[in-house]
Amino acid sequence: MTFALSPERERKLQEILGRYPTKMAATLPLLHLCQEQEGHVSDRVIAYVSERLDVSAAHVKGVVTFYTLYNQHPVGKHQVWVCRTLPCALRGAYDVIGHCEKRLGIKCGETTADGKVTLRTAECLASCGTGPMMQVDREYHENLTRERVDQILGKLLENPKVG
Amino acid sequence: MLKRTDYLTRTYGKPEGWKLAAYERDLGGYQVARRVLTTMTREQTVDEAKKANLRGRGGAGFPMGVKWSFMPKTVGAKPHYLVVNADEGEPGTHKDRTLMERNPHACVEGCIIACYGIGAHVAYIYVRDELHLSKARLEGAIQEARAQGYLGKTPFGKDFAVEVYVHSGAGAYICGEETAMLNSIEGRRGEPRMKPPFPAVAGVFGCPTTVNNLESIAAAPTAFGMGCEAFSKLSSLHHLNDGGVRLYGVNGHVKKPCVVELAVGPTLNELIFEIAGGVQGDRKVLCAIPGGSSTPVLRPEETVSAPDPKSPLHPYDGKSVFDVPLGVDTMRGVGTMLGTCCVTVIAEGTDPVACLHNLMHFYRHESCGQCTPCREGSAWLERVVGKIIEGHGSMADVDSLHDVANGIMGNTICAFGEGTAMPALALIQKFRKELEAYVRGERSLATSKLTVEPWR
Numbered sequence: 001m002t003f004a005l006s007p008e009r010e011r012k013l014q015e016i017l018g019r020y021p022t023k024m025a026a027t028l029p030l031l032h033l034c035q036e037q038e039g040h041v042s043d044r045v046i047a048y049v050s051e052r053l054d055v056s057a058a059h060v061k062g063v064v065t066f067y068t069l070y071n072q073h074p075v076g077k078h079q080v081w082v083c084r085t086l087p088c089a090l091r092g093a094y095d096v097i098g099h100c101e102k103r104l105g106i107k108c109g110e111t112t113a114d115g116k117v118t119l120r121t122a123e124c125l126a127s128c129g130t131g132p133m134m135q136v137d138r139e140y141h142e143n144l145t146r147e148r149v150d151q152i153l154g155k156l157l158e159n160p161k162v163g
Numbered sequence: 164m165l166k167r168t169d170y171l172t173r174t175y176g177k178p179e180g181w182k183l184a185a186y187e188r189d190l191g192g193y194q195v196a197r198r199v200l201t202t203m204t205r206e207q208t209v210d211e212a213k214k215a216n217l218r219g220r221g222g223a224g225f226p227m228g229v230k231w232s233f234m235p236k237t238v239g240a241k242p243h244y245l246v247v248n249a250d251e252g253e254p255g256t257h258k259d260r261t262l263m264e265r266n267p268h269a270c271v272e273g274c275i276i277a278c279y280g281i282g283a284h285v286a287y288i289y290v291r292d293e294l295h296l297s298k299a300r301l302e303g304a305i306q307e308a309r310a311q312g313y314l315g316k317t318p319f320g321k322d323f324a325v326e327v328y329v330h331s332g333a334g335a336y337i338c339g340e341e342t343a344m345l346n347s348i349e350g351r352r353g354e355p356r357m358k359p360p361f362p363a364v365a366g367v368f369g370c371p372t373t374v375n376n377l378e379s380i381a382a383a384p385t386a387f388g389m390g391c392e393a394f395s396k397l398s399s400l401h402h403l404n405d406g407g408v409r410l411y412g413v414n415g416h417v418k419k420p421c422v423v424e425l426a427v428g429p430t431l432n433e434l435i436f437e438i439a440g441g442v443q444g445d446r447k448v449l450c451a452i453p454g455g456s457s458t459p460v461l462r463p464e465e466t467v468s469a470p471d472p473k474s475p476l477h478p479y480d481g482k483s484v485f486d487v488p489l490g491v492d493t494m495r496g497v498g499t500m501l502g503t504c505c506v507t508v509i510a511e512g513t514d515p516v517a518c519l520h521n522l523m524h525f526y527r528h529e530s531c532g533q534c535t536p537c538r539e540g541s542a543w544l545e546r547v548v549g550k551i552i553e554g555h556g557s558m559a560d561v562d563s564l565h566d567v568a569n570g571i572m573g574n575t576i577c578a579f580g581e582g583t584a585m586p587a588l589a590l591i592q593k594f595r596k597e598l599e600a601y602v603r604g605e606r607s608l609a610t611s612k613l614t615v616e617p618w619r
């Protein structure tokens with residue numbers, strides 16, 4: 001089956017194309033739109049982006065593999081990223097990571113068996129003054145305490161809509 | 164000297180402080196851009212900007228007005244572009260995000276002034292993808308400004324079109340490097356380019372481009388509003404051509420981590436003890452990273468040696484480096500870099516070797532891989548420090564850290580290489596005893612700690 005953007009995302013793409021003098025410049029934004037819809041960048045998405053923007057599939061693949069936020073494989077419904085870089089580590093990031101692993105029963109880089117949560121570490125997310133912190137889908141959670149982490153993960157596991 | 168100001172931060176914490184109404188009420192609401200576009204020429208704008216002595220807030224500290232003056236004087240066949248660097252990826256840096264979230268209109272007004280100064284009709288604000296709230300606030304501000312006619316074909320009735328677009332990154336620290344950023348905007352892998360050509364000659368889409376940090380741009384309305392010379396004089400380092408006010412961050416082992424606005428020139432001790440409430444548990448400071456993880460660490464025992472009365476550091480001769488005003492040239496003078504003015508404080512009791520290991524993991528992970536010394540060197544550094552921490556290191560390994568880090572310096576396409584090697588060298592030299600203690604078995608992973616207070 002070939003891939004197509006939803007009508008709303010198609011409108012967004014048209015607007016984005018108007019911002020740049022080349023079509024290639026829409027590679028990153030279009031990949032974001034596709035991933036939003038698909039959850040990850042599949043081979044059919046790569047073919048689609050290549051066709052829409054008149055760039056080679058090799059170019060698209062090269063971009064996808066360069067940036068950490070494009071998922072090359074299917075991932076869980078929710079993305080949990082715990083910052084591990086020094087300023088957060090000074091305030092307990094390693095404990096947060098350990099706690100998440102225990103609570104979710106998985107290691108960093110893995111997805112829970114029910115497919116709900118993928119847990120990963122992140123490099124500095126520009127919240128060093130409010131660390132330790134983690135990003136859940138599009139939202140930042142800062143100044144994390146054990147209790148807060150439990151609440152956040154609890155919500156993710158019980159209610160797929162929360163996050 | 165500590166002097167609090169609120170030119171950039173007046174809207175912070177106010178209800179809907181990010182909206183145009185708040186910007187109009189508290190910060191003049193685009194009157195500065197209006198005046199610049201309707202009463203000044205492009206040349207006057209650049210000359211005025213130079214008087215601000217606004218040293219780039221992205222880390223390298225290059226004067227913004229001078230950078231603007233590198234753009235071609237007349238716009239030829241190739242359009243000019245402004246690229247605003249809001250990648251904020253440097254570990255320990257958490258200031259640009261506050262501007263985008265809490266005072267986005269200053270960012271947009273700054274873009275209008277800068278575009279006019281460099282002859283550009285389009286500005287791309289490159290925001291790292293993770294900062295969804297920042298992007299939404301910027302988009303909101305752009306929409307409001309466009310609705311008022313401040314952006315578009317004829318801002319303030321002036322025949323000088325300006326459009327501002329937000330461009331998302333996709334997770335890559337290296338895209339904060341300006342030429343990597345240009346490639347990323349063009350839709351490519353974010354690999355840094357060889358310089359020359361510099362962006363002012365051939366930047367994004369092969370066209371003349373100015374790249375400025377987001378805070379540099381957001382400070383333009385303040386500087387032009389009060390007159391750029393007056394702005395410069397707010398700084399206690401005005402005499403060193405390091406002007407204005409800027410955002411300072413404090414993070415790590417302090418009681419009250421924060422972002423504050425101050426006149427340029429506070430000391431590390433002032434930031435740590437007067438702004439951030441001192442060190443957790445009232446411990447002593449082991450060391451501090453002055454401006455993002457790529458800036459070499461300083462220890463409070465280090466003193467300034469500047470017997471020459473002509474040296475800008477002479478007034479601090481014999482004092483602790485923690486009592487020297489933070490400025491581009493003063494920090495260079497004490498063997499580090501000012502960087503982003505976000506300080507990471509590390510308390511006594513912390514394992515500096517574990518700090519080194521944590522940071523080398525970061526650099527290994529983020530190297531773009533184009534240059535062998537950087538790709539292999541950063542991997543080597545992480546691996547060997549790891550080996551030492553695990554108790555399998557030798558003295559030869561400790562020496563090899565030096566050699567490998569030195570081998571990166573000067574042998575790479577972009578400054579990421581130095582940004583890895585310099586902090587590594589500083590930590591290795593200043594904490595050699597601790598590294599050797601691991602080799603001798605006097606320290607071990609079991610007792611290594613990064614926190615001084617338990618995580619609650």
Ligand SMILES: Cc1cc2nc3c(=O)[nH]c(=O)nc-3n(C[C@H](O)[C@H](O)[C@H](O)COP(=O)(O)O)c2cc1C
Pocket residue numbers: 218219220221222223224225227230248249250251252253336337338339340341342374375376377379380577578579582
């Ligand atoms: C590896 C690397 C990462 C960088 N990351 C950033 C960044 O996140 N934000 C930023 O403003 N500048 C960053 N810079 C500096 C930019 O290359 C550039 O000097 C800066 O955006 C210029 O703006 P300014 O002159 O206003 O400071 C980085 C540089 C290097 C070498």
Ligand code: SF4
Pocket residue numbers: 337354355529530531532533534535537538575576577578579580
């Ligand atoms: S120094 Fe490192 S990050 Fe910079 S271009 Fe070379 S490999 Fe890439």
Ligand code: FES
Pocket residue numbers: 083084085086087088089123124125126127128129131133254255256
């Ligand atoms: S170190 Fe975690 S947000 Fe910067």
